[in-house]
Amino acid sequence: MDKMVTFFANGNEIKAKEGEILLRALLENGIEVPHFCYHDALGVDGNCRMCMVEIEGFKRPQVSCDTEVQEGMVVRTMGANINEVKRSILELELINHPVDCPICDQAGECKLQDYYMQTGLYDSRLTTQKVHKNKHIDLGSSVMLDQERCVLCARCSRFTSNITKTGELGIMGRGDHSYLGTMPNKKLDNPYAMNVVDLCPVGALTSRDFRFKQRVWFLKSADSICQECEKGCNITIDHTQEKYKEDVIYRFKPRANKSVNGYFMCDFGRLSYKKQSENRQEEFLISGEKSESFEVLNKLKNLLDLNKGTVSILISPSCSLEEMMAVKLLAKRYEAEVFCDLDLYLEGKDDDFLIKAQKASNKKGTELLGINSGDYKKNSLIININHKKIIKENGLIVEFLTHKKENNAYLVLPIAYFTEQKGSAINSDGYIQRMEKAITKENMTLLEIIQAVLEEEISFDLIWQELQKIDQLNGISWDKIGKTGIKVL
Numbered sequence: 001m002d003k004m005v006t007f008f009a010n011g012n013e014i015k016a017k018e019g020e021i022l023l024r025a026l027l028e029n030g031i032e033v034p035h036f037c038y039h040d041a042l043g044v045d046g047n048c049r050m051c052m053v054e055i056e057g058f059k060r061p062q063v064s065c066d067t068e069v070q071e072g073m074v075v076r077t078m079g080a081n082i083n084e085v086k087r088s089i090l091e092l093e094l095i096n097h098p099v100d101c102p103i104c105d106q107a108g109e110c111k112l113q114d115y116y117m118q119t120g121l122y123d124s125r126l127t128t129q130k131v132h133k134n135k136h137i138d139l140g141s142s143v144m145l146d147q148e149r150c151v152l153c154a155r156c157s158r159f160t161s162n163i164t165k166t167g168e169l170g171i172m173g174r175g176d177h178s179y180l181g182t183m184p185n186k187k188l189d190n191p192y193a194m195n196v197v198d199l200c201p202v203g204a205l206t207s208r209d210f211r212f213k214q215r216v217w218f219l220k221s222a223d224s225i226c227q228e229c230e231k232g233c234n235i236t237i238d239h240t241q242e243k244y245k246e247d248v249i250y251r252f253k254p255r256a257n258k259s260v261n262g263y264f265m266c267d268f269g270r271l272s273y274k275k276q277s278e279n280r281q282e283e284f285l286i287s288g289e290k291s292e293s294f295e296v297l298n299k300l301k302n303l304l305d306l307n308k309g310t311v312s313i314l315i316s317p318s319c320s321l322e323e324m325m326a327v328k329l330l331a332k333r334y335e336a337e338v339f340c341d342l343d344l345y346l347e348g349k350d351d352d353f354l355i356k357a358q359k360a361s362n363k364k365g366t367e368l369l370g371i372n373s374g375d376y377k378k379n380s381l382i383i384n385i386n387h388k389k390i391i392k393e394n395g396l397i398v399e400f401l402t403h404k405k406e407n408n409a410y411l412v413l414p415i416a417y418f419t420e421q422k423g424s425a426i427n428s429d430g431y432i433q434r435m436e437k438a439i440t441k442e443n444m445t446l447l448e449i450i451q452a453v454l455e456e457e458i459s460f461d462l463i464w465q466e467l468q469k470i471d472q473l474n475g476i477s478w479d480k481i482g483k484t485g486i487k488v489l
């Protein structure tokens with residue numbers, strides 16, 4: 001077991017592992033220390049000198065990312081002396097900076113801007129021309145570089161050397177002519193490239209996909225889980241609704257969860273936010289003709305009554321646990337069998353970082369709920385719930401769909417996407433994780449549709465009472481899952 005020590009920061013008593021990096025111990029205990037180059041996932045580089053603190057017994061301020069915590073240490077992160085040091089470092093960072101915040105996409109989430117507002121606030125003393133560098137460099141992978149805004153913290157280049165090990169980025173040149181760029185004849189090109197945009201503490205690296213589309217202070221965030229593979233990377237869904245317009249999702253960003261995805265996500269998952277508005281199924285259909293929801297629901301009820309005992313339900317293994325349980329309640333009433341087909345969701349290979357070959361985000365959930373592959377065709381009525389499978393037979397087919405797909409269904413019912421309802425899923429590491437509702441759309445949720453068919457209350461709480469009957473979920477609730485999930489398998 002790690003030996004713990006006690007130290008003091010701004011008068012607060014703090015316990016930390018002996019030898020822990022002082023900056024990390026301070027940040028983990030909610031004490032803000034300005035920093036550019038240090039990042040929990042990249043470790044210490046010590047190049048920006050921004051994380052200076054005063055430590056009793058030392059004549060001069062010390063760099064907290066390069067100092068280990070010791071028993072009895074007395075640290076100050078505030079005060080006139082330390083503020084003066086921070087102002088001097090900021091002045092150096094800003095000497096050649098273009099200060100183009102009004103047109104910078106990072107404004108509102110820029111560390112340089114924040115720190116300047118906290119401790120800078122001085123007029124420039126520069127009387128000569130600033131050093132100019134390139135402002136619109138397409139690095140590849142949808143990442144744009146403005147070299148003038150770069151503070152040379154090397155987070156991005158350390159990410160490509162240490163994390164993806166692709167080494168596309170580096171800092172070249174000398175002195176105030178140093179610049180960030182790609183290595184000769186290289187483009188930024190790896191499946192995780194866009195993480196450098198999140199890592200960049202300033203507006204030097206921006207996403208071509210997001211930039212100039214929305215000011216960040218208008219965005220609201222909901223915590224959720226990427227649905228594009230079974231890794232279940234934690235994300236925030238950033239969205240906003242302008243007056244008289246629809247609520248729009250502008251981006252997915254990785255959300256830190258050390259047990260699952262660390263601080264990162266893949267570009268494919270990141271850009272999957274576009275699915276929210278692309279090719280959505282929004283109409284109820286009977287034999288391909290647009291129909292009223294009540295007509296379709298009535299026909300579905302009649303079909304289920306007529307075919308009781310011979311119904312197959314094929315469900316997507318990316319549905320939430322709550323949706324799966326609601327389907328099981330429907331199946332119980334109509335003596336139906338519930339299947340899924342996991343092989344259909346296997347694509348490519350696992351990589352050695354986050355990406356999984358199994359693209360079903362809740363594969364473990366299907367296993368826990370006992371939903372297996374099987375001969376779904378032997379029955380007279382097939383209900384296909386957002387499953388990839390395209391059923392070609394001419395029998396009675398009912399499709400519940402978030403997105404349009406080729407089908408020859410008798411009935412089609414549009415259903416809500418994961419961004420439009422709350423739910424949970426179990427990832428490949430066995431963590432049950434939560435998806436919050438981000439936006440409101442017209443589509444009914446699967447739970448609402450099943451409630452209408454069964455003509456009895458299928459509330460979220462009732463579903464959870466059913467889920468809690470499963471040994472591994474006994475004592476768990478949606479609230480208890482919290483922001484970073486609980487290991488249940």
Ligand code: SF4
Pocket residue numbers: 149150151152153154155156157180199200201202204205
């Ligand atoms: S581009 Fe951003 S992350 Fe990269 S070195 Fe410059 S400031 Fe740091």
Ligand code: SF4
Pocket residue numbers: 226227228229230231232233261265266267268269270354355356
């Ligand atoms: S690794 Fe999988 S879960 Fe993570 S962002 Fe990529 S697709 Fe989504």
